[in-house]
Amino acid sequence: MQKYCTFALLVATCIGLCSSATNVDIEAKEFIKEASKKYYELYNQIADEVYSSIKDEDDFEEIFNKIENVRKISGGLIEIATDANNFDLSQIKNEETKKAVETLKMSSDLFVLGDDYFASVLLNLAALKELATDKDIDPYLDGTSRPNNGSLAYTPDIQNIFKKSTDPEELKYYWTAWRDANFIWSSVNFFTIVDAIKKAADSFDIPIHAFWYRSFNTGEMLKEMDAVMKDIKEPYQQLHAFVRNELKKKYGGDVIDGNAPIPAHLFSQVLEQAWYEGSVIESYFPFKELPPYDKLVEKFDAKQMMEEAERFYQSLGFDELDEEFKRDRLKLSDDTDNIKNCKADIFDLTPKVYVKYCNSVEFKKFMQNHGYLSQVHYAKEKKNLPSYYFNSYDLEYSVGEAVILSASTPKHLTATGLAKDFAFTDQTLFNRLFRMGIHTLFNIPIYYVHTRVMHDLLGGTIETDEVNKHYWKLMEEYVGVEPPVDREEGAIDFTYKFFLDIEQNMQTKKFVGEVLGYQFYSAFCKKAGQVTELHNCDFYGNLAVGNDLKAMMALGSSKPWKEVLKKVLPYPKLSGDALIEYYTPIFNWAKSQNKESKVKIGWNASKRKVL
Structure with a gap:
């Protein structure tokens, strides 16, 4: 019983x-x-x-x-x-x-902070953006420099100087002056945003790194990024050694030590001048021998450039953009005072994507349009998913990068008739590849360092008063860069890019977007049967590639990250292999030059003091 x-x-x-x-x-x-x-x-x-x-x-x-x-x-x-x-x-x-x-539970994102978001965080973010546009830097005057036309802003004034100047003292002055003028303002706003991010994670009752990497739906993204940095370490050091030696030949041993990290102001110069005349590689790869890129698109207006970019997606089998989108949500930017430096504005948190693109006819903007449309088409392919699956692990950035790589190739430009009057020689191809390599491979480690700084600061492994010292430790270890001068306690020496869209973890998105973009591109080229000369592969018009893309896009985040990647990649993880394959010609060339010049590969510890 x-x-x-x-x-x-x-x-x-x-x-x-x-x-x-x-x-x-x-x-x-x-x-x-x-x-x-x-x-x-x-x-x-x-x-x-x-x-x-x-x-x-x-x-x-x-x-x-x-x-x-x-x-x-x-x-x-x-x-x-x-x-x-x-x-x-x-x-x-x-x-x-x-x-x-x-x-x-996290649908409100930083709005979860309520009135604090509107009363504080929005203002902090706006203040960090204004670091670039405030005219608060006195001109450099040494008796020979350009005349004094009033105070300068970082964008576009100082950036333009870095693109053209060959005076290392002038570059050092502007590198230091901008940071010294803004370190209090930048640090106050930056640390307020860091505290807001921590507060948001607490509100959601989730670990801080799970919130910080929320768009990837994993707190383990840094491990994937670590693996890429190991993959590219050796070839990166070869390119770094070549560029450092060229800087030494240009400016002398008193300006740059051939065994040390590259001073940050000269590293910035190399990056800014990658696509301009006067770069340190000019004697090997003259700027005048590059294709006349802007002339290739001069027959278009801004709207026609967008329409031409859209043809790429239609060639892959994507549906034409609907009239309602083109009429109501695809607009020219209102920023008529900043056409040259305009950046498109995109909202894609729902199937109704909004795009404001730039009224500027130049090749760079043309390529960017190819990237922006990846977000539009991604939203269309997953439009029937509920909101909790609509996140796409930010893979739209990688898709856009792959399309840009294809659309910018000499093969594509010739086949579509845009470059019908220009003959691409082997020298032209290598010139283009080398400049692309500097732009891409010198930025990726910076994105990594920026991610690590935020990861460690949010995780509590470093304190706020240690952040600048930690930043330079990482810059030396992973990028091979040191400050131009000793840095005082309390300085905040991040590049302006560090602060851009910081609340969205944009630097991690940049890293992943670039790396996966090359992986996607390599996979699409193999799918299209183009297995040689990866840097000149064009998958335009390949419906099989389009089908793979649409299958991946349609999943949103309804499957785990790696399962979604399997629709495109045979080995679904971050890897530097595609980057290395793409740039193998320039790595081999730089290695040969380094061997002949007997330069040091890698760098000794910096002698600069960071208090």
Whole structure:
């Protein structure tokens, strides 16, 4: 009798628990269905506010009203996140339902900070962007330099100087002056944003690195990046040694030590001059022998450049962009005062993508358009996914990079008739490849260092007063770069790029986008049967490549990251192999030059002091 009562009690308890779990699952499913629909509606309302034109840039009341409207709309997103957080995940039995609730829990992103976001974080982000445009740097005057035309801004004034100057003292002055003028302002705003990111993670009750790498849906992204840095270390050091030796020949041993890291102001010069005349590689690869890239697109206007870029995607089998998008959500930028340095603005958190592109006819913008359209088509392919699967692990950036690599090749430009009047020689091809290599391979380690700084700072392995010393330690170890002068305590020496879209972890996205972009490109070229001369492969018009792409895009984040990558990559992980394959010709050439010149590969410890 006692055994029977015990058994009956267990059955009754089990029924109660099972019924409760079922009810929770049903309730959660109803919630995610309504919340996903509401998510799209709210973010579309935010996009409408942000992307509608401001009639008068100086009308602060209109700007304030827009911000106030976004603040009110964001309350609905916070409500979704709060409701999702109220579910006890341990009571949800269905794994897909549980994942959906976990994702919706973070649907408000930094809006979760509420009024603090609008009263503080937005202002901090705006202040960091203004570091580039504030005219607060006195001109360099040595009796021979350009005349004093008033104070200078980082963009475009100082950037243009780095693109043209061959005076290392002038470059050192501007490198130092901009940082010394802005270190208090940059540090105050930067550390406030860091605290806000930590506070947001606490609000979501998730580990800080899980929040920081949230778009990749993994807190382990740094391990993948570490592997890439090991892959490219040796070839990078060969290219670094060649460039350092050329700088030494140009400026002398008093300016640059042939065994030390490259001073940061000269490293920046090399990067800025990669596509300009006067670079340190000019004697080997003259700028005048490059294709006349801007002339290739001079017959277009800005709209036609976008339409020409769209033809690439249609050649892969993607549907034509619908008229509603082209009429209502594809617009020229309002930034008429900054056409040359304009950057497109894109919103793609829902299927209704908004794009503001630049009214500037130049080859660089033409290629960027190819990249922007990857976000538009990615959204179209996953348009039927609920919001909790709409994230695409930021793979749209890698798709865009692969398309740009193909669209910029001599093979493509010749086949489409854009370069019909220009003959690409072997020397031209190598010239292009070398300049691309400097631009790409010297930036990737910087993206890595920027990621590591934030990773370590957020994780608590370094304190705020150690951040600059840690930054230079990483710059020396991974990039082979040192400060031009000793740096005082409290300095913040990050490049301006470090601060751009920092709340979105843009530097990690840049790293992953570049590396995976080359991996995608290599895979597409093999799919297209082009297995030789990777740097001149064009997969334009290949429907098999388009089918692989659409299969990957359609998944959004409904499958784990590596399963999504399998639709395109046979080995779904970050790897430097495609980068090395692409740039093997210049690595081999630099290695030969280094052997002949008997230069040091790698670098000794920096003698610069960072307090």
